[in-house]
Structures are given as C-alpha cells and as structure tokens.
Amino acid sequence: MLRKDAGEIGTQENEGLQTVCFTWRQLQAATNNFDEANKLGEGGFGSVFKGELSDGTIIAVKQLSSKSCQGNREFVNEIGMISGLNHSNLVKLYGCCVEKNELLLVYEYMENNSLALALSGKSSLKLDWATRQKICVGIARGIDFLHQGSMIRMVHRDIKTTNVLLDADLNAKISDFGLARLHEAEHTHISTRIAGTIGYMAPEYALYGQLTEKADVFSFGVVAMEIVSGKSNMKQTESSDHIWLINWALTLQQTGDIMDIIDPVLEGEFNRKEAEMMIKVALVCTNSSPLSRPTMSEAVQMLEGETEITQVLSDPGLYGNDWNISKLRGTDTHGSSSTSGLTDQTATTMKSSVSGANLYPLYPESMILNSTVDFSSPSL
Numbered sequence: 001m002l003r004k005d006a007g008e009i010g011t012q013e014n015e016g017l018q019t020v021c022f023t024w025r026q027l028q029a030a031t032n033n034f035d036e037a038n039k040l041g042e043g044g045f046g047s048v049f050k051g052e053l054s055d056g057t058i059i060a061v062k063q064l065s066s067k068s069c070q071g072n073r074e075f076v077n078e079i080g081m082i083s084g085l086n087h088s089n090l091v092k093l094y095g096c097c098v099e100k101n102e103l104l105l106v107y108e109y110m111e112n113n114s115l116a117l118a119l120s121g122k123s124s125l126k127l128d129w130a131t132r133q134k135i136c137v138g139i140a141r142g143i144d145f146l147h148q149g150s151m152i153r154m155v156h157r158d159i160k161t162t163n164v165l166l167d168a169d170l171n172a173k174i175s176d177f178g179l180a181r182l183h184e185a186e187h188t189h190i191s192t193r194i195a196g197t198i199g200y201m202a203p204e205y206a207l208y209g210q211l212t213e214k215a216d217v218f219s220f221g222v223v224a225m226e227i228v229s230g231k232s233n234m235k236q237t238e239s240s241d242h243i244w245l246i247n248w249a250l251t252l253q254q255t256g257d258i259m260d261i262i263d264p265v266l267e268g269e270f271n272r273k274e275a276e277m278m279i280k281v282a283l284v285c286t287n288s289s290p291l292s293r294p295t296m297s298e299a300v301q302m303l304e305g306e307t308e309i310t311q312v313l314s315d316p317g318l319y320g321n322d323w324n325i326s327k328l329r330g331t332d333t334h335g336s337s338s339t340s341g342l343t344d345q346t347a348t349t350m351k352s353s354v355s356g357a358n359l360y361p362l363y364p365e366s367m368i369l370n371s372t373v374d375f376s377s378p379s380l
C-alpha cells in the first residue's frame with residue numbers, strides 16, 4: 001500500500017516532521033489530468049478527484065483553493081502532523097502536493113462515499129441497524145482519538161455527515177480533520193475564525209467563537225440523531241418548516257413516544273436498547289451547556305452500554321422554530337448586507353472568515369430556555 005517510490009514521491013522535513021510530497025505530474029497522471037470523469041465531487045475547499053498511483057493505490061485528491069491555507073511552509077508542516085495521525089476511524093491522509101500555485105491533499109480512497117449520501121436514500125446502500133451502530137461508535141472513536149488519542153490535540157470543528165466517509169466494509173472514517181486550525185494548548189480559547197456548518201455548530205462556538213472539544217461533541221450529537229432517524233438535520237431549502245431534529249426529539253420525548261424518531265426505513269428491525277442509547281447520547285451531546293455534554297470517550301462508553309445516562313438538561317427552543325436559511329442571507333447585526341460569504345451553493349456551510357457577531361441574529365431568544373428531560377420517564 002502506497003510504496004514510497006523514490007522516483008516519484010519526495011518527502012520534506014520541517015521541524016522534525018516528515019511530509020510525503022507528491023509531484024504535480026504524478027497526481028496529473030493518477031487522475032488522468034484531473035478528468036471530469038474522475039471527479040468525485042466538490043466541497044467547500046475545492047474539487048475532489050479519484051486517482052490511481054503507479055503502484056495501484058487508489059487515492060482521492062482534494063484541490064484546495066490557495067486561499068484556504070496561510071502559506072506553503074506552514075501548510076506542509078500541518079500536513080506532516082495530520083498525516084502522522086493513524087486511526088481506523090480517520091481517513092488516512094497520504095500527503096500533499098504544493099506546486100504550480102496549487103495545494104493538493106492526497107487521501108486514501110473511500111469506496112462508499114459519505115454517510116450523508118447513504119442516509120439520504122439516494123445511494124444503493126441500505127444501512128441496517130447493526131451497521132448504523134458500528135458507524136456511530138466508529139465516529140465517536142475517531143473524534144475521541146482527535147481529542148486525546150495522539151500527541152496533538154485537535155478539535156475537528158466541522159463534524160457532519162458529509163465529513164464521515166464509508167469504506168468498502170462500511171466502516172466510518174472521519175475526513176477533513178486538521179483543515180481547520182489545529183487546537184492550541186489551552187483548554188479553552190476564543191477562535192477568531194469560525195469554521196463549521198449551520199445545523200451542526202455548538203451555540204457557544206457559533207455565537208462567541210468559544211472553541212473546545214465540546215463543540216465537536218455537540219456536532220456529533222446531531223450526527224447521531226441523523227443516524228438513528230435517517231433524516232438530515234439540515235434540509236437545504238428555504239422553507240420555514242425545516243425540522244431541527246433535536247427539537248423534534250425533545251418534543252417527542254415530552255409529548256409522545258421518542259422511539260417514533262427511529263428511521264421508518266428500518267421497518268422496526270433494530271436493537272431497542274442500542275437505539276434508545278443512541279438517542280440519549282444524541283440529546284446529552286447536544287446540551288446547550290458545553291459543561292453538561294460528555295467527553296467523546298464518555299460518549300463511546302455510553303454507546304457501548306458501559307455507562308448509564310439518567311438525566312440531561314437541554315433546550316427544546318435551541319434554534320427556535322422560526323429559524324430558516326433566508327435569515328442567514330439577510331442582514332448582519334449592523335443592518336448591512338450579509339458579510340457571511342455564503343453562496344447559494346454552500347448556503348449551509350461556512351468555511352472561512354465568518355465572525356461570530358454576524359451569526360447572532362440566527363439565535364432567537366428562545367435558545368436561553370432550558371428544560372429538563374428525564375430519561376427515567378416511561379416513554380424512553
């Protein structure tokens with residue numbers, strides 16, 4: 001697997017880190033000159049192409065717009081750190097190419113595209129319960145590894161179903177880690193740039209730029225709820241009848257049967273204990289207070305049934321039901337035209353320099369309402 005062919009792949013040493021550097025020609029050959037037919041898709045950072053190296057290794061090449069990185073030296077340095085991370089639930093970053101004014105990342109190829117696609121029903125994949133449980137635990141383990149499993153602590157900042165890829169055996173692997181700024185040494189700090197996606201972002205991060213591991217825990221909770229319900233948290237429409245899954249789950253918990261949230265596609269074929277736990281974990285992880293959210297290793301233990309959850313404080317009105325995308329495109333706090341940089345294509349994704357202040361109008365006053373969900377109630 002990915003032989004280091006001295007003729008083709010170089011390495012660059014920076015501050016003790018070794019980065020595998022591919023040549024432009026090599027990636028050009030691997031992707032058949034970045035042929036449209038090999039294009040896997042387009043994300044907020046740029047296009048992604050499938051390719052094959054001369055040793056037969058299948059790769060995914062991500063073209064980054066040069067604006068997404070600060071400088072080549074820093075870029076290569078960061079790639080060195082990120083490609084040193086090895087975990088079965090992280091997409092392996094093989095290396096990069098910095099040539100011809102282009103920045104390219106070379107990843108292991110994931111055969112089954114993204115979890116978002118699998119859950120959307122638009123792919124031929126059918127995710128049975130056992131697979132969903134494996135995927136959910138895998139994502140939790142991958143995030144836990146980023147938070148505390150290696151020499152560098154990292155907050156992903158953009159955990160969502162499109163950033164979870166599935167390999168040939170439907171193992172979940174997290175992608176795009178490290179593309180946002182690496183987590184600094186302090187436990188809590190204020191980030192001046194927000195990199196996240198509406199619908200998944202923890203309120204304290206979206207509002208105040210306060211970035212800790214608990215921001216990823218929140219996003220993971222949303223993803224877990226999407227896995228169990230088979231529904232996207234963020235329907236990309238401008239309609240105001242958008243369903244905020246967590247609100248729906250809390251409403252069901254209080255007024256109906258929380259198990260109604262389970263994906264009907266499963267036709268009742270699921271492990272009840274695991275499904276209940278996944279819902280509870282989703283709710284406890286999306287608590288509006290970061291302190292009340294578990295750590296990712298606690299979430300792993302909960303999902304595996306090793307830890308009980310009794311009660312969670314949460315917010316049914318977290319994002320308010322009057323929330324819709326058109327507000328994103330509207331005016332900022334100063335009443336001028338939006339500076340969020342959102343385009344029609346990426347209306348739900350904020351990648352770059354969006355200041356927390358611009359996001360404030362998104363969160364109505366109802367988000368400060370708290371209510372207690374008691375998991376000992378008979379409906380769960």
Ligand SMILES: Nc1ncnc2c1ncn2[C@@H]1O[C@H](COP(=O)(O)OP(=O)(O)OP(=O)(O)O)[C@@H](O)[C@H]1O
Pocket residue numbers: 040041042043044045046047048060062091107108109110111113114162163165175176349
């Ligand atoms: N390693 C990979 N193997 C196979 N397909 C991939 C790989 N990385 C990305 N893709 C596919 O390429 C497309 C674009 O991915 P990319 O990560 O750039 O954007 P995204 O995650 O869809 O959106 P965003 O940039 O907003 O996070 C997606 O369809 C994704 O599934």
